[in-house]
Amino acid sequence: MHFKKDIAALCKENGLRLTGPRKVIMQVLSASSDHPDAVELHRRVSEIDPGIAIATVYRTVNLLQEKGVLEKHTFGDGRARFESADHEHHDHLINVETGDVIEFRSDEIERLQEEIARQHGFTIVSHKLQIYVKPIDKKRPPGKGKETA
Amino acid sequence: MHFKKDIAALCKENGLRLTGPRKVIMQVLSASSDHPDAVELHRRVSEIDPGIAIATVYRTVNLLQEKGVLEKHTFGDGRARFESADHEHHDHLINVETGDVIEFRSDEIERLQEEIARQHGFTIVSHKLQIYVKPIDKKRPPGKGKETA
DNA sequence: GTATATGCAAACCATTTGCTTAGCG
DNA sequence: CGCTAAGCAAATGGTTTGCATATAC
Numbered sequence: 001m002h003f004k005k006d007i008a009a010l011c012k013e014n015g016l017r018l019t020g021p022r023k024v025i026m027q028v029l030s031a032s033s034d035h036p037d038a039v040e041l042h043r044r045v046s047e048i049d050p051g052i053a054i055a056t057v058y059r060t061v062n063l064l065q066e067k068g069v070l071e072k073h074t075f076g077d078g079r080a081r082f083e084s085a086d087h088e089h090h091d092h093l094i095n096v097e098t099g100d101v102i103e104f105r106s107d108e109i110e111r112l113q114e115e116i117a118r119q120h121g122f123t124i125v126s127h128k129l130q131i132y133v134k135p136i137d138k139k140r141p142p143g144k145g146k147e148t149a
Numbered sequence: 150m151h152f153k154k155d156i157a158a159l160c161k162e163n164g165l166r167l168t169g170p171r172k173v174i175m176q177v178l179s180a181s182s183d184h185p186d187a188v189e190l191h192r193r194v195s196e197i198d199p200g201i202a203i204a205t206v207y208r209t210v211n212l213l214q215e216k217g218v219l220e221k222h223t224f225g226d227g228r229a230r231f232e233s234a235d236h237e238h239h240d241h242l243i244n245v246e247t248g249d250v251i252e253f254r255s256d257e258i259e260r261l262q263e264e265i266a267r268q269h270g271f272t273i274v275s276h277k278l279q280i281y282v283k284p285i286d287k288k289r290p291p292g293k294g295k296e297t298a
Numbered sequence: 299g300t301a302t303a304t305g306c307a308a309a310c311c312a313t314t315t316g317c318t319t320a321g322c323g
Numbered sequence: 324c325g326c327t328a329a330g331c332a333a334a335t336g337g338t339t340t341g342c343a344t345a346t347a348c
């Protein structure tokens with residue numbers, strides 16, 4: 001995750017008050033290198049300040065998403081997951097055996113998408129590409145084969 | 150949608166009993182050319198047999214997905230949407246202004262995905278590409294910029 | 299006849315919201 | 324001080340499940 005700008009600046013330029021809960025939540029987001037969901041985020045936040053309500057976590061991440069600071073993803077399981085938006089766009093490989101998420105970027109795919117949208121008379125607002133994968137290594141035990149939804 | 154095989158055959162080869170509700174649900178699925186969610190599916194099913202419970206719709210559609218007969222998608226709104234799996238793979242353009250879903254296929258993108266997965270030491274289990282778009286037409290008012298989840 | 303399906307209602311889970319109080323600017 | 328935020332709990336929306344009955348095979 002790791003925000004390029006500092007938290008106070010992010011709040012100020014988005015017209016958000018720099019409150020205690022926000023500081024903690026944004027600090028946790030900034031320190032997270034994975035793509036936590038709201039509940040996991042709340043768990044991490046609670047280790048720092050147990051008094052912060054999960055409703056505040058939801059309100060904060062939604063606010064940050066509206067302001068364009070965060071991106072919201074849904075990788076098949078019901079929950080929404082978040083990551084910083086202040087990086088170059090990338091897509092995700094999801095290891096179905098472990099749930100791990102790997103980021104990648106393909107300019108060629110990006111370009112093809114633009115082309116496809118244009119051919120249909122549209123411009124792209126956003127897009128998501130998720131590739132659900134498993135290790136090539138055949139010797140690995142089957143593991144819990146999560147559904148690919 | 151439109152199943153290639155007939156409904157009785159689909160049930161039989163998947164070890165499912167050919168019940169009244171299943172006949173109706175699968176018939177509705179087969180007749181749908183869009184990507185209905187469970188509630189919409191239930192609405193259509195109810196026009197034919199008002200006695201069928203939405204729980205049965207959910208159970209049926211999940212069963213068919215497990216058996217590989219249906220694909221389940223989530224296009225950002227909370228609901229799951231379904232379509233037949235017995236066609237060549239394709240991806241989706243989602244018009245954010247209308248919610249319309251347009252199918253497309255790009256062999257080149259498919260190929261690039263294979264390549265990316267392989268480079269990371271994986272094979273593809275499945276993948277989803279959703280391009281959220283709006284009409285090129287500039288004269289349209291800004292509209293409600295729905296979130297891109 | 300017996301295991302599988304269904305209907306119904308209650309349960310679930312993630313997320314949102316109304317209301318009141320707290321605290322940033 | 325005034326208005327935004329937070330906490331809490333109740334509400335929501337989509338989806339699943341337990342249980343008793345019905346039905347396909």
